[in-house]
Amino acid sequence: MNQQLIKRPISIVLPRPEGLYQFHTVDTAEIESEFRYEFLTTNCKPYTTDTAHNRRAGDRKVTQRPSDAAQGSFSSVLGGTSNAIFNPYKPDSDSLFISLLLQGTVELTGRTLLETKVMTAGSLALYERDKPLHYNSGHVKQLFLILPYADARAALGGGLDELALSLDDQPLAPFIRSQMMLLDAHAAHLSTKAISSILDGLYNVSLLMLADIGRERGNRIEGSKNFIFSAAKRYIEQNYAQVNLSPDAIAVALRCSRSGLDRAFLEQHTSVMRVLQEVRLKAARYRLENFAEERIDTIAYQCGFSSPSIFSKLFKLRFGMSPKAWRQAFINSYSFYPAEESNACG
Structure with missing residues (x-):
C-alpha cells in the first residue's frame, strides 16, 4: 500500500472492485494505529458493523x-x-x-x-x-x-x-x-x-x-402480512415478463387491496416495484450469462423492461457495469482463473 495514503488521516478508502464476485483484501496492519479507526469505518462498514466509538483503534488489526x-x-x-x-x-x-x-x-x-x-x-x-x-x-x-x-x-x-x-x-x-x-x-x-x-x-x-x-416457529407474527408478500413474490416471479405488470394488477390477481399489498411489502422493508425490478434484473443477468447469442435488446423486452435503454441504465446501477460489459466479463471468466494465493486471510 502506498505509504503516502497510509499517513493521510482522513478518508483512507480502499478501491472497490469494478464488478461483482471479485474478492479484495482490507488489511489494517499497514495502517498507522491512529488512523485505523477511520480506515475501518470507511472500508469495513458495508460488510459487517460500525466500529465502536471507543477510539482504541490501535488494537484493531483486521484482515x-x-x-x-x-x-x-x-x-x-x-x-x-x-x-x-x-x-x-x-x-x-x-x-x-x-x-x-x-x-x-x-x-x-x-x-x-x-x-x-x-x-x-x-x-x-x-x-x-x-x-x-x-x-x-x-x-x-x-x-x-x-x-x-x-x-x-x-x-x-x-x-x-x-x-x-x-x-x-x-x-x-x-x-x-x-x-x-x-x-x-x-x-x-x-x-x-x-x-x-x-x-x-x-x-x-x-x-x-x-x-x-x-x-x-409457526410463522406467526402478530399483524403480519407475510402470506401476502410470499404470494405476491411468487406471482411476480411467474409474470415478470409482462411489461404492464403493476402493483394494482398484482393486487387484483391476489384479490387483496392495494393498501394491504403495500403494507405487506413495507413489513419486509421493501416495495412492490423494487422487488419486481430485482426479479427482472436477475432474470436478465441469467440470460446474459447463459444465452450468448441473444441480443441485449431482446433480453430487455423478454424480461419485462419497456425499453433497452431503461434496462441498461437500471442494470448498470444494480450491478456496476453495462449488460454488454457484464456478458463479456463472464465470457472471459470461463477460461481465466487468477493465480493468487488461495487464502489471503490466513
Whole structure:
C-alpha cells in the first residue's frame, strides 16, 4: 500500500472492485494505529458493523476479504480483539446474515447485561441488524454470508427476537457450513462464473433453511402480512415478463387491496416495484450469462423492461457495469482463473 495514503488521516478508502464476485483484501496492519479507526469505518462498514466509538483503534488489526454478489455479499474476517456495534437507526443497516465462527469467541450484549450470548469456535448463527447490539470478539476467524434482506425475512416469517439464532442443529447447516469454508479456501482459484454459481446456491439453500425455521416457529407474527408478500413474490416471479405488470394488477390477481399489498411489502422493508425490478434484473443477468447469442435488446423486452435503454441504465446501477460489459466479463471468466494465493486471510 502506498505509504503516502497510509499517513493521510482522513478518508483512507480502499478501491472497490469494478464488478461483482471479485474478492479484495482490507488489511489494517499497514495502517498507522491512529488512523485505523477511520480506515475501518470507511472500508469495513458495508460488510459487517460500525466500529465502536471507543477510539482504541490501535488494537484493531483486521484482515478482511469481502466480495459483493448480486443478492448479498460474502466476506472472510481475521482479526484480533475488537469491539463493534450494530446501529439499527441507520436506514441502510438492515441485514440478515449467517456467521460461521472458525476460531475465537464472540460475545453479544443487547440493551441490558441480561441480554448476553457467547458464540464459540465452530458455531453457525443467524444475526439481524435491527436492534442495538454490542459485538465483542477475541482473535476471530469468521465468515459472513449477508442474505437478500426482504427474501430472508419473508422465508423466516419476520425478524429475530433473540440476539443471535443458533443454526447448528438445522439439517441444512452442514451443507452451508462446508460451502462457506470451501469458498473461503479456494475462491482465489475460481472463475467469476464459478463464484457466482456457488454464492447463488448458498443463498438459495440458506433461504430454504430459514423457511424450515419459519415453519418450526409457526410463522406467526402478530399483524403480519407475510402470506401476502410470499404470494405476491411468487406471482411476480411467474409474470415478470409482462411489461404492464403493476402493483394494482398484482393486487387484483391476489384479490387483496392495494393498501394491504403495500403494507405487506413495507413489513419486509421493501416495495412492490423494487422487488419486481430485482426479479427482472436477475432474470436478465441469467440470460446474459447463459444465452450468448441473444441480443441485449431482446433480453430487455423478454424480461419485462419497456425499453433497452431503461434496462441498461437500471442494470448498470444494480450491478456496476453495462449488460454488454457484464456478458463479456463472464465470457472471459470461463477460461481465466487468477493465480493468487488461495487464502489471503490466513
